[in-house]
Each structure stands twice: as C-alpha cells, then as structure tokens.
Amino acid sequence: MEFVTLSMGSTLPIVGSGTNTFGKVDRNYMGEINGDTTELKDAITLGYRHFDTAISYRNExxxxxxxKESGLPRSxxxxxxxxxxxxxxxxNEAAVRRGVEESLAALDTSYIDLYLIHHPWxxxxxxxxxxxxxxxxxxxGILKEIGVSxxxxxxxxxxxxHARIRPAVNQIESHPGKWNDGIISYSLENQVIPEAWGPLTRVSDEAQxxxxxxxxxxxxxxxxxxxRYQIERGVVVIPKSHNKERQALNLEIFDFELTEDERKIIASL
Incomplete structure (x- = not known):
C-alpha cells in the first residue's frame, strides 16, 4: 500500500473501499439496513484499512x-x-454537532479519521x-482531518x-468520460488531496x-x-466491490507503471 500525508499530518491509504451499498438488503443503496458485514470483513482480510461511509448511506x-469484529486495533x-x-x-452550530456526534455513536468510535462535508449548497x-x-x-482531537466532497x-x-484548517481532501466523481481534470488540478495546486468516488463506474465498452x-x-x-492512472496523478481512489476477487484485484496496482503515451490515451477517454 502507498499513502499520502494530509493537512494535519495523518497518513491516508491511497486505495480504500467505498461502502454505500454494504450492509443493505439486495445490496441496494436504498435497501433496508441488514447489518451484514461480509464484504467489509472480506476487504479487511485482504488488507483494506481505509473505508468510506456517510450519514446519508445509513450504514455507519x-x-x-x-x-470491531475484525479484532484489529481501531488505530x-x-x-x-x-x-x-x-x-x-x-x-446552526448545534445541528453540526448533532451530526458529528451521530457519526461517532454509529461508528462506535471515540474519533474519526476524516470527516467531510458531503456536498456544498x-x-x-x-x-x-x-x-x-x-x-x-x-x-x-475528535476529528483527525476534515475535508469536503x-x-x-x-x-x-x-x-x-475562510478556513483556518485547510481541507485535507476533496472527494469528487472521477472516471473515464468524466475525469474532472479541472477540479483535480485545482485541488492539487491548493494542497488539497483529490479523492475519486465511483472510479470504476459508467465506463463505456469503447473505453473498456x-x-x-x-x-x-x-x-x-x-x-x-x-x-493505476488515478494514483499516478495524485488521486486517492475508493473503488467498491461486493466480490472478494475483484476487491483483491483493486489492491494489485502497485507493481507496474504506465508510460507517458499510455497516460495520454487514458486521459483522452
């Protein structure tokens, strides 16, 4: 695994796992929460330590x-x-505090590594x-890093x-057909780590x-x-899979490097 250092000094694994359909009936985003941790436990066994959830996902x-079930230290x-x-x-301030406390209670933790504003208004x-x-x-020390999405x-x-503490991360949609190069470049220029959600979604047959x-x-x-293309350009990725084999493959991206010509082809997709 490779890591990036965030604004307050935390080290973030450059590959993590999305979770927005985990622990839900029929693996459906809007499905009822069933508490199933199978995919999460598979990912932990494979070596994933970076997990991304949200209040809106209902599955913190x-x-x-x-x-807790992993038996590994929270750290x-x-x-x-x-x-x-x-x-x-x-x-208001009370509303924000309720949200943070809600997350802490749901995750059953005394601190959260990265807390994001899910979207602007x-x-x-x-x-x-x-x-x-x-x-x-x-x-x-309750939130170790804060950022936006x-x-x-x-x-x-x-x-x-207006920030006293610089946002650590800007989590944005980025995949072939919508690389979002502009906001990725702007984030990097301002020392905000870009993180791609849905990096493997909406990929056309031609692009594949x-x-x-x-x-x-x-x-x-x-x-x-x-x-590999994303991490080579400084973007953290959080692919999501319910399949243990594909989860494993998503971690096997550190043993090769793309050429400049290959990166140009990918950038054009």
Missing part, C-alpha cells in the same frame, strides 16, 4: 461493527464519513460557519479563503476496450489500469 454502524483503520450539506445538519456564505465547528473538533473550484476556493489493450502490457484488467 455496519462499518463500525466490521471494525489500524482509516475511517471516513460525511455530514450532509442539508439544513438539518448545517442550520447554494449559500456559500454559510459553509465557513459549518467548517468552524468541524475545526473545533479537530482542535479536540463534490466541491468545484468556486466552492473550494471560497472555503480556502482501450483500457484492456493497455492492460495486456502488464497482465492487468481495465479496472486496474483506471486505478
């Missing part, structure tokens, strides 16, 4: 349960969760107020102007064919080529 408790894990950018959680002037509450939790250049720039052709040079799958 499932992630916390898997961590072995890097847990990310997110507070919704909704008035229920952002209206129209009134940018309100976001720094929410951020200041999160900064106070960093001061207390789905912020564009304008939204991230506004927060950077081109990626698979590159993969033959390294005995790698099209999915592994995507993940």
């Amino acid at each position: 408790a499932v992630v916390g349960k898997a961590v 072995e894990f890097f847990l990310t969760t997110k507070i919704p950018g909704k008035e229920e959680y952002t209206a 129209d009134n940018l002037a309100e976001i720094p107020g929410v951020w200041r509450v999160l900064e106070e939790y960093v001061d207390q 789905n912020f564009d250049e304008k939204e991230l720039g506004h927060l950077l102007e 064919e081109a990626l698979s052709a590159i993969g033959t040079n390294y005995n790698k799958t099209w999915a592994q080529i995507i993940l």
Whole structure:
C-alpha cells in the first residue's frame, strides 16, 4: 500500500473501499439496513484499512461493527464519513454537532479519521460557519482531518479563503468520460488531496476496450489500469466491490507503471 500525508499530518491509504451499498438488503443503496458485514470483513482480510461511509448511506454502524469484529486495533483503520450539506445538519452550530456526534455513536468510535462535508449548497456564505465547528473538533482531537466532497473550484476556493484548517481532501466523481481534470488540478495546486468516488463506474465498452489493450502490457484488467492512472496523478481512489476477487484485484496496482503515451490515451477517454 502507498499513502499520502494530509493537512494535519495523518497518513491516508491511497486505495480504500467505498461502502454505500454494504450492509443493505439486495445490496441496494436504498435497501433496508441488514447489518451484514461480509464484504467489509472480506476487504479487511485482504488488507483494506481505509473505508468510506456517510450519514446519508445509513450504514455507519455496519462499518463500525466490521471494525470491531475484525479484532484489529481501531488505530489500524482509516475511517471516513460525511455530514450532509442539508439544513438539518448545517442550520446552526448545534445541528453540526448533532451530526458529528451521530457519526461517532454509529461508528462506535471515540474519533474519526476524516470527516467531510458531503456536498456544498447554494449559500456559500454559510459553509465557513459549518467548517468552524468541524475545526473545533479537530482542535479536540475528535476529528483527525476534515475535508469536503463534490466541491468545484468556486466552492473550494471560497472555503480556502475562510478556513483556518485547510481541507485535507476533496472527494469528487472521477472516471473515464468524466475525469474532472479541472477540479483535480485545482485541488492539487491548493494542497488539497483529490479523492475519486465511483472510479470504476459508467465506463463505456469503447473505453473498456482501450483500457484492456493497455492492460495486456502488464497482465492487468481495465479496472486496474483506471486505478493505476488515478494514483499516478495524485488521486486517492475508493473503488467498491461486493466480490472478494475483484476487491483483491483493486489492491494489485502497485507493481507496474504506465508510460507517458499510455497516460495520454487514458486521459483522452
């Protein structure tokens, strides 16, 4: 595993696992929570330590349960969760605190490694107020790092102007057909680590064919080529799979490097 260092000094595994359909009936995002930790335990056995959840996913408790069931120390894990950018959680300081405490209780932990604002909202002037509450939790050591998700250049720039603690991460959609190069470059320029959600989603047949052709040079799958491309350009990835074999493959991306020509082909997809 490789790591990146975040703004407050934490080390983040560059490959993690999304969880938004874990612990749910029929593995459906909107499915009822059933508490099943099978996929999480498989991932932990394979070596995953970085897991990404959110209040909106409703399954923070499932992630916390898997961590407990693993028998490993809490310090072995890097847990990310997110507070919704909704008035229920952002209206005032008390609302923000309720969200943080809700996450702590659900994850059954005394601290959270990375806490994100899940998405921005129209009134940018309100976001720094929410951020200041999160900064106070960093001061207390309860939130180790704080960041944002789905912020564009304008939204991230506004927060950077008003933040005392620089956002550690900007988690954004990034995959073939929507690499989101602009916000990735802007984030990196401002020392905010870009993190790709859904890195293996919405990949066209044409893109898969081109990626698979590159993969033959390294005995790698099209999915592994995507993940390798992302980490080579400084993007953390959180692929998600319910299949243990594919979970394993998503970690096997550290034994090769793409050529400049290959990166140009991938960037054009």
